Amino acid sequence: MARLMRQTRAQMLAAGKSPLVSGPQIRIALADPVCQAYVSGAADDAGFRSAAEAALGFALPVEPNRLAGNATYALWIAPERWLVVSDDAAAGSLATTLAAAVSARGGFVSEITDGLAVFELSGPSARELLAMGCALDFDDASLAPGRSARALFAGVNAILYPHRSRDRYRLHVEHSLARHLFEWFEKAATALA
Numbered sequence: 001m002a003r004l005m006r007q008t009r010a011q012m013l014a015a016g017k018s019p020l021v022s023g024p025q026i027r028i029a030l031a032d033p034v035c036q037a038y039v040s041g042a043a044d045d046a047g048f049r050s051a052a053e054a055a056l057g058f059a060l061p062v063e064p065n066r067l068a069g070n071a072t073y074a075l076w077i078a079p080e081r082w083l084v085v086s087d088d089a090a091a092g093s094l095a096t097t098l099a100a101a102v103s104a105r106g107g108f109v110s111e112i113t114d115g116l117a118v119f120e121l122s123g124p125s126a127r128e129l130l131a132m133g134c135a136l137d138f139d140d141a142s143l144a145p146g147r148s149a150r151a152l153f154a155g156v157n158a159i160l161y162p163h164r165s166r167d168r169y170r171l172h173v174e175h176s177l178a179r180h181l182f183e184w185f186e187k188a189a190t191a192l193a
Contacts, residue, residue: 020119020182020185020186021185021186021189023123023189024123025123025124025125025192026121026122026123026124026125026126026129026189026192027121027122027123028119028120028121028129028185028189029119029120030117030118030119030120030178031087031118031119031120031170032118033085033086033087033113033118034086034087034088034089034094034113035072035084035085035086035094035095035111035113036083036084036085036086036111036112036113036115036116036118036172037083037084037094037095037098037109037110037111037112037113038081038082038083038084038109038110038112039052039060039074039081039082039083039084039098039102039107039108039109040080040081040082040107040108040109041080041102041105041106041107041108042080042105042106042107043060043062043079043080045105045106047105048102048105048106048107049062051101051102051104051105051107052098052101052102052107054101055094055097055098055100055101055102056069056072056074056084056098057069057072058070058072058073058074060074060076060082061074061075061076061082062076063076064076064079065142065147065148065149066146066147066148067146067147067148067161068146071086071087071088072084072085072086072087072088072094073085073086075148075159075161076148077148077150077159078150083159083172084098085118085172095109095111095113096111114175115174115175116172116173116174116175117172117173117174117175117177117178117181118170118171118172119170119171119173119178119181119185120163120168120169120170120171121168121169121170121171122167122168122169123167124167125192126167126168126169127139127166127167127169128192129185129188129189129192130153130160130169130171132188132191133153133154133184133188134151134152134153134154134158135151135152136149136151136160143161143162144162144166145162145164145165145166146162147161147162148160148161149161153171153173153181154180154181154184154188155180156173156174156177156180156181157173157174158171158172158173159171159172160172
């Protein structure tokens with residue numbers, strides 16, 4: 001087990017190419033975003049917002065717990081702080097482009113692609129499984145598509161949100177905690193069977 005906890009991100013993703021858990025009701029796999037970056041800046045500064053929008057192609061969400069974008073998207077995670085995620089293969093230098101755009105307006109970008117593991121859960125039991133790990137109400141409109149939440153999930157801090165539908169979710173956690181969640185998901189999924 002100690003060997004598994006020392007796996008690199010690439011090794012975990014290679015292992016995650018096959019679903020971690022797969023069945024008729026639930027599928028859990030590791031997603032592999034091209035880019036993940038924290039963005040900080042003054043939300044009330046029109047110049048900062050305009051620079052970020054020019055680099056991203058869409059406006060950063062300014063309302064709490066909102067998500068904006070499509071293949072590249074941004075989640076509001078705190079006042080004046082966002083998590084930008086891209087699944088677009090052409091976005092390899094997105095963090096650098098975004099940093100160059102917002103730095104002149106006092107913004108900061110921290111590229112963290114290797115720092116966060118991203119689990120993707122899908123299927124009719126995805127919400128039920130997620131509800132086993134935290135106190136959020138997954139039937140509530142506050143977790144409808146276009147919304148996000150920060151929560152304590154299975155004992156670790158996580159960012160989670162519906163990913164393009166109500167039966168597909170993404171969960172971001174520190175990479176060092178991914179092994180813990182692998183094991184938690186395996187046990188929790190057996191409880192659903």
